[in-house]
Amino acid sequence: MRIALLQLNATIGAFDKNRARLEQAYREAVEKGAELVLAPELFLCGYPPRDLLLRGDFVQRGLDCLDSLAGAIGRVPLIVGYVDRNPARPGRALCNAAAVIQNGEITHRVTKSLLPTYDVFDEDRYFEPAAKVFPVEINGRKIAVTICEDIWNDADFWPERRYRCDPVVDLVKAGATLIVNISASPWQRGKEATRLAMLQRVARDERVPLVQVNMVGGNDELIFDGHSVALNAHGNVLALGASFAEEVLVVDIGGSDSVPTLTSQTLPSNQEEQLFRALVLGVRDYVGKCGFKSVVLGLSGGIDSALVAVIAAEALGADKVWGVSLPSRYSSEGSLSDAAQLAKKLGIRYDVLPIAEPVVEVEKTLGGVFEGRTPDATEENVQSRLRGLLLMALSNKFGPLVLTTGNKSELAVGYCTLYGDMCGALAVIADVLKTEIYALARWINRDEEIIPWNTIEKPPSAELRPNQTDQDSLPPYDVLDRILHHYVVDDADPKMLVSQGISLETVRDVLNKIVFSEYKRRQAAPGLKVSPRAFGMGRRVPIAQGFRG
């Protein structure tokens, strides 16, 4: 049996565009001899549609779009994800559904059973789960049609299980001889390997071939990585979809009379490269899907902005990236020349806009009320905010979208200026810890010096006062990142950190900084999610609260 996996990129709410792309890929699959074609979860409306689902006109547009799509489907069946209305009330108004379409008709409608409601996922907010599951018979074969989370109910992943049923097990018991999974499974570091191992275990345990098609592309914070896969009943890989790119993947999974060929292809193993490609895709799609063509960012001469410039140039092309140096009286010569060197190496437009004069005027304006007060962080923030103001002015006048360049370590402890260096439409590396930034920068320089080595090797500094370095206010980044991983990503008890040899004073200080800076993060730009726990929509913490752990 020849199956096509349409690993495609959907834009949320762009029904006509998504449908046109799907129809084109369907025709390509049919030409290649596919007998069954699969498209991702909620492909017609894009994932995650979030509260657009509360709009009746949005849901109706999707249903109309599904009807139009059906007219373009011939004898080769297509399975595609869409939003259905829940016909049975009481219950939630909608279902996350899959339609089986053949010869212009919707022949089956399948409802998702397991609805993720954790981290960035809110599916219980919208959807009613399937009351029971049954295999779908397509061209004489009983097929288990599952949607994303339906296949993740593996006891190995959930030692304390959240879900009461396991639709895959039930469907195979009911006679399914093929497991189909249509997904919109977002990426985070290592996710492709975790996902493949889980799928292999399911295929092996159930002794049934398994095909999964996954969404690809960036939608706001989320990056979908593709890596669609076909497995035989032993869990061996028959075909593997592209990483972070669209692909129409056609695979023979065999039948009763044939043994399909295994592929020698494996998942890409370089973690830095995968992270880089994820961020590149995230930037390209956010900028493009927002209707922008180019970006502007501040180049401080530091490692964070350098890394973001490299990612942006890869995502959009060097001619679409504008780097701006905004030196103050405290900026070092080295920083300025590092920024210029990077811009030259990347071939991006580069300008220098000194902020010293506006700083003087602002300080004059404040002179009266500030009289008798000594300089403090206020004056540092003024510099940072003037830089943000200038970048926004370039954006307003010429149209590029501002990228903000703060990293996760800074954002966690509030080592950043709200309305200053936090200005921007997309926070490219907001979910990358400082220690990971260094690893990524070194990987970028693996063959040649793209990011100046001086940028990578000098002590990190905000350069907002003389001889300032980050470590004046923060513990060393390896210690800080250990605390952050433990406390923010794992939500673990901070007391355990002390037993692991970090001083109580350091732990308390970092914790207080994290809690106190929640108000800054509430107003932060959306950040590309690449870890199991990013700041933003997947971490919802009150601001006015008294718990310190």
Add this chain to the structure above:
Amino acid sequence: MRIALLQLNATIGAFDKNRARLEQAYREAVEKGAELVLAPELFLCGYPPRDLLLRGDFVQRGLDCLDSLAGAIGRVPLIVGYVDRNPARPGRALCNAAAVIQNGEITHRVTKSLLPTYDVFDEDRYFEPAAKVFPVEINGRKIAVTICEDIWNDADFWPERRYRCDPVVDLVKAGATLIVNISASPWQRGKEATRLAMLQRVARDERVPLVQVNMVGGNDELIFDGHSVALNAHGNVLALGASFAEEVLVVDIGGSDSVPTLTSQTLPSNQEEQLFRALVLGVRDYVGKCGFKSVVLGLSGGIDSALVAVIAAEALGADKVWGVSLPSRYSSEGSLSDAAQLAKKLGIRYDVLPIAEPVVEVEKTLGGVFEGRTPDATEENVQSRLRGLLLMALSNKFGPLVLTTGNKSELAVGYCTLYGDMCGALAVIADVLKTEIYALARWINRDEEIIPWNTIEKPPSAELRPNQTDQDSLPPYDVLDRILHHYVVDDADPKMLVSQGISLETVRDVLNKIVFSEYKRRQAAPGLKVSPRAFGMGRRVPIAQGFRG
């Protein structure tokens, strides 16, 4: 039977403080002869704790706190809300629970059945619902102990019902002769009347007395209004708790041998007054619970900032409010004198910081790159951002929290400057439409001119270019607000607006503005929620999306 309703104000995560307040109020209730004492939903940890619930140390602290509390409870039973661990897996890890405590022991634990997962509520993210319900026997009486949403499953409120069971009906069938409801039910306009009518219907339908204790106080965006209530079996009001204030409300609900007295007290009926009191409480608690003492805000001479100044002065006292005028070359004389007059009337500190000079320096800095370009919104935004920068500098130097003064109509269509007039820690009137702002301002001036009448009566203007008025870019506010109510609050189909006589062009233009400005709202300060649908955590819309409706 004499019951005490502890309508108290909890701070999220401040376990010791909440417990101390509760113990003090419990003692007061006992002294007043209470035979049963009720405290609100999740009172010990505060509501909503949101993702703090994912922290094991947070949950454990709450359980320890409950144990300590039990030690302070004597023969008069207390029912209080807390977070329990769900002992039965699979299922979600926690329960939203009520403990019945008597003589130092937790005698019963009751689990919430209906978990709101819509708007600002995410309870399915954390909690497992009750598998079944049963009345609790306290001092020989069978009592239906319900938690907030458990009592809202009224077919009149949910024509298409979301929930499959009705715990109140089941509990009364099982013999309960008193319905207790402990709530953290947030306010929105008209909510107190809706809630009371619903409770009256429940009492009447079930023919059982009903007491509800509701939380009071502001927690980030949410404002809890109190209005706790005791009803007899006919739905008549026996006692009514304070509006937007703490109260230990003691009421005799009668027994088999006595008929309790009805109260003549009714809900406050002035809608403007209620809105004003809600906003005052929201400001006071946000500022206080964040650990701040005072606020600063820009006074433009316009109606929005004037209203926020009045609210802040009422919430914190005039000596804790600092108004700053930040005139540019386009600011009118009238605006400046209106701002000064208001500040004088309120008795708040008032300063004038002209921004003309910094604007000139910024424009000089940008002169090279801007050469040959004509002025546009860029230059307007520079002014707004310099104002934000100066207010933030005052906040950084002297410690007051910045209040931002944008209204819901502006925020909806993006008629505001990100990092400019949107700067601030709390958006006081972000959920109040411009037409509602006018009504509130006129109510404030009902007896004397607090807000200068000139501020109220002049055409609204951002004063960012000569002779600018809001209606240069926007439809009249009554039309705009009708569109916003329909599209944003009701999520209704915009096509219906055209059939109601608004031009297609106007509807399209407003819709495009709403969708396009989503990126600004994502970075907006938290705003006090006073409508059924506020921007912020209760409205989750993708930014990069193609649906226009």
